[in-house]
Amino acid sequence: xxxxxxCYKQKLRKxxxxxxxxxxxxxxxxxxxxxxxxxxxxxxxxxxxxxxCRLRWINYLRPDLKRGTFSQQExxxxxxxxxxxxxxxxxxxxxxxxxxxxxxxxxxxSSIKKKxxxxxxxxxxxxxLSEVNTDDHHKAPSVSNDKNSQDSYNxxxxxxxxxxxxxxxxPPATHEFFLNRFVSTHENTLLKKPDSHHQLAGFxxxxxxxxxxxxxxxxxxxxxxxxxxxxxxEYNTSISNPLVSxxxxxxxxxxxxxxxxxxxxxxxxxxxxxxxxxxxxxGLTDGIKTQNQINGxxxxxxxxKWNDQYLSFFTGKTSxxxxxEVGFIVNNNEVYHGQQSVxxxxxxxxxxxxxxxxx
DNA sequence: AAAGCTCCCAACCGCGGCAGT
DNA sequence: AACTGCCGCGGTTGGGAGCTT
Numbered sequence: 001x002x003x004x005x006x007c008y009k010q011k012l013r014k015x016x017x018x019x020x021x022x023x024x025x026x027x028x029x030x031x032x033x034x035x036x037x038x039x040x041x042x043x044x045x046x047x048x049x050x051x052x053c054r055l056r057w058i059n060y061l062r063p064d065l066k067r068g069t070f071s072q073q074e075x076x077x078x079x080x081x082x083x084x085x086x087x088x089x090x091x092x093x094x095x096x097x098x099x100x101x102x103x104x105x106x107x108x109x110s111s112i113k114k115k116x117x118x119x120x121x122x123x124x125x126x127x128x129l130s131e132v133n134t135d136d137h138h139k140a141p142s143v144s145n146d147k148n149s150q151d152s153y154n155x156x157x158x159x160x161x162x163x164x165x166x167x168x169x170x171p172p173a174t175h176e177f178f179l180n181r182f183v184s185t186h187e188n189t190l191l192k193k194p195d196s197h198h199q200l201a202g203f204x205x206x207x208x209x210x211x212x213x214x215x216x217x218x219x220x221x222x223x224x225x226x227x228x229x230x231x232x233x234e235y236n237t238s239i240s241n242p243l244v245s246x247x248x249x250x251x252x253x254x255x256x257x258x259x260x261x262x263x264x265x266x267x268x269x270x271x272x273x274x275x276x277x278x279x280x281x282x283g284l285t286d287g288i289k290t291q292n293q294i295n296g297x298x299x300x301x302x303x304x305k306w307n308d309q310y311l312s313f314f315t316g317k318t319s320x321x322x323x324x325e326v327g328f329i330v331n332n333n334e335v336y337h338g339q340q341s342v343x344x345x346x347x348x349x350x351x352x353x354x355x356x357x358x359x
Numbered sequence: 360a361a362a363g364c365t366c367c368c369a370a371c372c373g374c375g376g377c378a379g380t
Numbered sequence: 381a382a383c384t385g386c387c388g389c390g391g392t393t394g395g396g397a398g399c400t401t
Contacts, residue, residue: 089390105390110368372393378384378385379386
């Protein structure tokens with residue numbers, strides 16, 4: 001177990017970052033990617049440790065960050081996820097596009113905790129406070145089966161009326177919890193779509209690098225005939241298929257503002273395969289009007305994002321394969337103040353392609 | 360106006376895990 | 381097996397902003 005070498009070094013700056021430092025870091029990562037974080041400060045000309053650079057990038061400078069106040073829907077999702085995952089902020093953050101674990105943690109500690117207590121819910125156990133007072137040995141985060149507590153955070157209808165294995169927070173139960181939610185939430189919208197299996201491909205937290213060997217959507221669309229556990233098994237099998245690669249991009253349209261979509265039908269850069277319903281894995285249409293947006297079908301994107309979140313959750317690998325910092329951001333987000341040229345953009349695309357050899 | 364208080368959040372700290380040697 | 385280097389995570393802190401008295 002090593003101690004980060006930078007922790008021992010003196011003369012490194014600490015505390016708040018200046019705009020100049022931010023600019024240096026952004027320029028460096030935009031141009032070269034972060035690579036090994038410990039070498040970033042030196043290469044970027046910063047008197048910071050690599051850890052500090054990493055943190056600054058992930059929590060503040062990354063262009064795909066949403067910023068701003070959390071919506072009620074986001075807060076609700078955080079509470080639900082916390083009930084299942086406990087203080088696994090990074091896993092919770094993986095389900096919220098554009099939000100960092102730090103941000104969510106802060107929100108939880110400063111606001112949500114208080115709100116839950118005001119509503120008579122213990123934020124640690126998600127049980128009614130009255131119940132917790134006589135049961136304070138129950139420290140591990142878990143959700144009560146008690147309907148009152150469910151209702152009091154205004155969970156969606158399914159969650160409050162269906163008997164999920166909420167007490168058991170082991171991975172299968174967790175996966176089943178969200179799979180049930182996914183299936184019940186989307187069976188109407190997805191099953192009725194004539195091209196729904198292609199639509200589904202856009203939800204998956206990975207992109208197809210070539211035509212898939214079989215119809216991938218069958219995994220989820222015979223929902224009336226398969227149990228959730230069967231579906232999970234099939235999904236897990238599918239992700240181990242060598243022809244289907246897990247994308248290193250964030251599953252939640254990373255590199256984008258909240259409205260960009262992850263299911264573009266438009267080949268905007270001439271580099272990625274024009275999609276036949278199969279999503280490119282990088283969210284590279286960010287900041288660019290997509291055909292769907294132009295055609296006015298953007299409304300479909302919202303539920304796609306949700307599906308994306310739930311499905312990636314099933315794999316239990318979101319914090320590994322899909323961490324946003326795995327790649328660097330290439331888009332025209334305002335954080336670059338419009339300084340990034342089309343040329344740089346294209347170079348970055350090529351660098352990604354070279355690095356990951358997926359195209 | 361200013362002192363005191365509270366809240367919020369960016370950043371730090373320290374630990375565990377993993378990979379490489 | 382032991383050690384080192386690095387990454388990522390969760391807990392904690394410090395200070396600025398806003399509010400109250």
